[in-house]
Amino acid sequence: MNSLTLAIRQEAARLLEEKIVDVVIGFEAGTLPLKAQPAFITRKEEAEKLVFNGFCQNNLAAYLTRFPKEKRLGIICRGCESRAVRALVIEHQHDRDKLYLIGVPCTGIIDWRKIERRVGENTLQAREEGDEVIVTTRDGEHRFRRADVLHDSCARCLHPNPVGADIVLGDPLPEGDPERAWAPVLEFEALPPEERYAYFVQETGRCIRCYACREACPMCYCTECFVDHTAPRWTESMITPGGTQAWHIVRAFHQAGRCVSCGACERACPMDIKMTYLVDKLSYDMMQQYGFEVGASDEKQPPFAAFTLDDRNRFVR
Amino acid sequence: MYKILPKADLPRLIEKWMEQATVYAPVRQGDFTKFEPLSDPAQADLYYAANTRYPPKSLFLPQSEVMFRVKGSEFEPTGDEVSSRVVLGIHACDTRALQLLDGVFVDRDYQDPYWARKREQTTLVVLGCANPCETCFCTSVGSGPFDKRGADVMLIDLGNEYVADVRSEKGQVLFDHLPDASQEQIDASRQVQAAAAAKMKKPFETEGLKDKLYNLFESGFWATIQQSCLGCGVCTFLCPTCYCFDIVDEVQRNERVRNWDTCMFRIYSQEASGHNPRPTNTERTRQRIMHKYAYFVDLFNEIGCTGCGRCVRYCPVNLDIRQIIRSAQAWEES
Numbered sequence A: 001m002n003s004l005t006l007a008i009r010q011e012a013a014r015l016l017e018e019k020i021v022d023v024v025i026g027f028e029a030g031t032l033p034l035k036a037q038p039a040f041i042t043r044k045e046e047a048e049k050l051v052f053n054g055f056c057q058n059n060l061a062a063y064l065t066r067f068p069k070e071k072r073l074g075i076i077c078r079g080c081e082s083r084a085v086r087a088l089v090i091e092h093q094h095d096r097d098k099l100y101l102i103g104v105p106c107t108g109i110i111d112w113r114k115i116e117r118r119v120g121e122n123t124l125q126a127r128e129e130g131d132e133v134i135v136t137t138r139d140g141e142h143r144f145r146r147a148d149v150l151h152d153s154c155a156r157c158l159h160p161n162p163v164g165a166d167i168v169l170g171d172p173l174p175e176g177d178p179e180r181a182w183a184p185v186l187e188f189e190a191l192p193p194e195e196r197y198a199y200f201v202q203e204t205g206r207c208i209r210c211y212a213c214r215e216a217c218p219m220c221y222c223t224e225c226f227v228d229h230t231a232p233r234w235t236e237s238m239i240t241p242g243g244t245q246a247w248h249i250v251r252a253f254h255q256a257g258r259c260v261s262c263g264a265c266e267r268a269c270p271m272d273i274k275m276t277y278l279v280d281k282l283s284y285d286m287m288q289q290y291g292f293e294v295g296a297s298d299e300k301q302p303p304f305a306a307f308t309l310d311d312r313n314r315f316v317r
Numbered sequence B: 001m002y003k004i005l006p007k008a009d010l011p012r013l014i015e016k017w018m019e020q021a022t023v024y025a026p027v028r029q030g031d032f033t034k035f036e037p038l039s040d041p042a043q044a045d046l047y048y049a050a051n052t053r054y055p056p057k058s059l060f061l062p063q064s065e066v067m068f069r070v071k072g073s074e075f076e077p078t079g080d081e082v083s084s085r086v087v088l089g090i091h092a093c094d095t096r097a098l099q100l101l102d103g104v105f106v107d108r109d110y111q112d113p114y115w116a117r118k119r120e121q122t123t124l125v126v127l128g129c130a131n132p133c134e135t136c137f138c139t140s141v142g143s144g145p146f147d148k149r150g151a152d153v154m155l156i157d158l159g160n161e162y163v164a165d166v167r168s169e170k171g172q173v174l175f176d177h178l179p180d181a182s183q184e185q186i187d188a189s190r191q192v193q194a195a196a197a198a199k200m201k202k203p204f205e206t207e208g209l210k211d212k213l214y215n216l217f218e219s220g221f222w223a224t225i226q227q228s229c230l231g232c233g234v235c236t237f238l239c240p241t242c243y244c245f246d247i248v249d250e251v252q253r254n255e256r257v258r259n260w261d262t263c264m265f266r267i268y269s270q271e272a273s274g275h276n277p278r279p280t281n282t283e284r285t286r287q288r289i290m291h292k293y294a295y296f297v298d299l300f301n302e303i304g305c306t307g308c309g310r311c312v313r314y315c316p317v318n319l320d321i322r323q324i325i326r327s328a329q330a331w332e333e334s
Ligand code: SF4
Pocket: A059, A216, A217, A218, A219, A220, A255, A258, A259, A260, A261, A262, A263, A264, A265, A266, A276, A279
């Protein structure tokens, strides 16, 4: 067991024992070697179940809006989770004083798809050892450099360190490289429009509208999503381009200035559809045009959600 | 009737079938596999994934299907265009699923013509699983990697050739001209089948399961196990036995369509009044599990899960149906 897991268990047990929170949201060992499961710990003895490693692939902040506001939540927060929590607090989704953030500097999530692409479907065991991931399959042991099998969003992560945490376990990590973070956005932008459109068509063409991307996203919490609205209906109901492309475009736009670049949407997708290239572009524009980065401050509202009485534009008055 | 088919001859055989029928087989796009109509036998990839990601139920119940079109004041039927089809490389679990769904769509009081027409037009050339996947559990739910029910032909992989166990007239049409398998080859194929089934683990016991689930209906069990569930459509859309659909009038297209729907969506059970009889994920998770492991058993005397493992592999939070059933069996009210 790694020392981080141990520290998380101790802190979770303390929070429950001292009745600081009602539930600690973390991860426990999964049933598949390359995956962990979200865990909801309410009794201090159960804190022993908690684990923390690179197989913890969900964004736990997605559960915040699933609890009533009076619940006091302890949440294990990596960089992206902590920024999502901040954004959610700004959007009045929970009271900050009812949250206890257990911050964990993050070395990135291992992409099980990248591993399976190399070793096939039948993994028997998997573990991390320093900078390596060691996977046992029916035909023996395979070793990977962690950096080669990180999820794309994690490989270009800008902020691995949690912000605004109540406690930070583990040592701080160097911040990410902006050039590396935005390179895919700039590369995609540089493509001719037809190629960009072809890529969009190809990716959305596989969409089965299961909405796992929405449900896994901490920032998608509308009680009624626009795609579920029936009177009037905003998209075609089918898996036609009028349905799937509309879903992908509007979903992305609703994330402008809100997406924390965690990649949870892509990891959840059963059809391996790429979609962070859309939201990352919007985050890039938010930085360039409004100087806004989600989670950077405790108060600043996302530009598209904010208004002030002295706005230059008349329509808000 | 047992025939022998050297693997090297398969492309030629597919080509021959293609003269008479549309041949569907698993086709790979990146890491992703789906049954697609072949334009070239080389597109078929029978071994990349144990089970195709996208379930072959879609060949009979497409995710979005036009039921009819409206032209002025006339209805224009659709679906008659389905012609003869061969589905090659479907596995026993997915074949079993089609058979279970026949119970839903054709064997009872009403007939679903859309489903029935496609089933009649299709010959299933099943590929038995000599190497079942770690997440498969067909042997635990009343089936097995070489379950022949529903197969027109069952292929058994002997390494360099297939033994084809031809089981129906439709299957005969496709395999008649091939040489008969020798007794030795038939014996070898039996060994492959027994060995495959023996390799599989048993993740849970089904003895007394249905009654146990009914007893748990009002229990806190469901609220406990569903906590991590996101309420997405992955486990049901990919499931070969889930068949729920929603009928929508696409007015702008002048079409009535039906789309896959799922009991895991909040709006699935949302009523026009705003009332929702399954208000939370707890009731919805209970519905999914009970439908497969209790209601289906009541209706058809069979478990409505074929153990294909898709929901196990692709649930974004690793909420594993095998673990749910195990926990249900072990659950004691406190
Ligand atoms: S849109 Fe995707 S990357 Fe952005 S916050 Fe949501 S899950 Fe994370």
